[in-house]
Amino acid sequence: MLLCMGCQWVPFAEVVSLLTVAAVAWEAGKPLVIEEVDVAPPQAMEVRVKILFTSLCHTDVYFWEAKGQTPLFPRIFGHEAGGIVESVGQGVTDLEPGDHVLPVFTGECKECAHCKSEESNMCDLLRINTDRGVMLNDGKTRFSIDGKPIYHFVGTSTFSEYTVIHVGCLAKINPAAPLDKVCLLSCGISTGLGAALNVAKPKPGSTVAIFGLGAVGLAAAEGARIAGASRIIGVDLNSNRYDQAKKFGVTEFVNPKDHKKPVQEVLAEMTGGGVDRSIECTGSVSAMISAFECVHDGWGVAVLVGVPNKDDAFKTHPMNLLNERTLKGTFFGNYKPRSDLPSVVEKYMNKEIELEKFITHEVPFSEINKAFDYMLEGHSLRCIIRMDASP
Numbered sequence: 001m002l003l004c005m006g007c008q009w010v011p012f013a014e015v016v017s018l019l020t021v022a023a024v025a026w027e028a029g030k031p032l033v034i035e036e037v038d039v040a041p042p043q044a045m046e047v048r049v050k051i052l053f054t055s056l057c058h059t060d061v062y063f064w065e066a067k068g069q070t071p072l073f074p075r076i077f078g079h080e081a082g083g084i085v086e087s088v089g090q091g092v093t094d095l096e097p098g099d100h101v102l103p104v105f106t107g108e109c110k111e112c113a114h115c116k117s118e119e120s121n122m123c124d125l126l127r128i129n130t131d132r133g134v135m136l137n138d139g140k141t142r143f144s145i146d147g148k149p150i151y152h153f154v155g156t157s158t159f160s161e162y163t164v165i166h167v168g169c170l171a172k173i174n175p176a177a178p179l180d181k182v183c184l185l186s187c188g189i190s191t192g193l194g195a196a197l198n199v200a201k202p203k204p205g206s207t208v209a210i211f212g213l214g215a216v217g218l219a220a221a222e223g224a225r226i227a228g229a230s231r232i233i234g235v236d237l238n239s240n241r242y243d244q245a246k247k248f249g250v251t252e253f254v255n256p257k258d259h260k261k262p263v264q265e266v267l268a269e270m271t272g273g274g275v276d277r278s279i280e281c282t283g284s285v286s287a288m289i290s291a292f293e294c295v296h297d298g299w300g301v302a303v304l305v306g307v308p309n310k311d312d313a314f315k316t317h318p319m320n321l322l323n324e325r326t327l328k329g330t331f332f333g334n335y336k337p338r339s340d341l342p343s344v345v346e347k348y349m350n351k352e353i354e355l356e357k358f359i360t361h362e363v364p365f366s367e368i369n370k371a372f373d374y375m376l377e378g379h380s381l382r383c384i385i386r387m388d389a390s391p
């Protein structure tokens, strides 16, 4: 804003609350309601972002359904998105208004032992916390309706035209990158790609099983293909997924429902003892156990990606581990959001990865509930939700 001070126009950054439009989840499993919501100014180390595009990931759906998760309502969901910085709070030096950013559900403070480790992306300060609905700075929300607080989700709450996010959960990206495509890199696609390339690390010529052929699983298949895997076996309860999956390098398909014996035994028979790598992208604990037990002894590595229910327990015989199988898990494909995500965006810009094929649906913000229906019916990979806004 420009203010006249002694007949001289000088820049003055006045950051005030603003009224925005957001999709509020008032109750578990009930359609979201588009509401006018007050968004407070960003506090120290926070950034207010104008969201242009967002999409739906299954993690939003679990916490909205709140069947196996802690219910916290009213809440604004959304964590896969792209936007533009509107204003910054005190102490923010890395970002300024106009910067293009991708919000990420798990952050990077750049100072803790995890952020300094080459191996971890589990930042002490900003790692994913699905049960916290408030900002770290003051334990309060930045969203309210008539003074009543509306809770945040994983620090991002992107189902809102404006949202407030900790600077450590924002990756600054190439402004030439189309936000309606690269928004997908802010969760699902980077998670699947990274689970394959950074964590499972299949060797050229190896056999990889992917459990769950949604967007995350298909991005993992894409990562396995890029790494040179020769057989990529997709496992899904929904047989309609197979045709789509072929476009992502999946070479064979197994539906556990078509077999009497456990799917891990089916896979072992198909592969002479087990797959070299498996990547689980379903969120089902029984699929997680199968994904571990289907890897070859001696060298097999299983990677868990799906988000389990709160009370799930993973049970397998210890001999499965003694027989030299490895079990791993990862959030966000082991990428550090601020340090690594800009270069994943560049891979899209250089045509090393394709995002268009993950986009099966698009809806305006006013029809956001359709995105939930498409995912629950198993029809969509990713549905782009266009906020009623232009840059």
Ligand SMILES: NC(=O)c1ccc[n+]([C@@H]2O[C@H](COP(=O)([O-])OP(=O)(O)OC[C@H]3O[C@@H](n4cnc5c(N)ncnc54)[C@H](O)[C@@H]3O)[C@@H](O)[C@H]2O)c1
Residues within 6 Å of the ligand: 056, 057, 058, 059, 062, 187, 188, 191, 211, 212, 213, 214, 215, 216, 217, 235, 236, 237, 238, 241, 256, 281, 282, 283, 284, 286, 287, 304, 305, 306, 307, 308, 330, 331, 332, 333, 375, 378, 380, 381
């Ligand atoms: N770890 C992370 O950082 C991270 C990030 C994003 C998403 N996730 C999780 O990854 C999972 C996949 O997300 P998505 O958005 O691709 O979901 P999605 O709903 O689009 O895809 C999930 C697929 O799994 C299949 N499936 C479900 N149960 C199965 C079973 N028992 N056996 C075989 N297939 C089964 C479904 O039919 C579906 O095709 C979810 O659990 C999500 O919460 C984790």
Ligand SMILES: [Zn+2]
Residues within 6 Å of the ligand: 057, 058, 059, 060, 079, 080, 187, 188
């Ligand atoms: Zn997600």
Ligand SMILES: [Zn+2]
Residues within 6 Å of the ligand: 107, 108, 109, 110, 111, 112, 113, 114, 115, 122, 123, 124, 125, 126
């Ligand atoms: Zn950190």
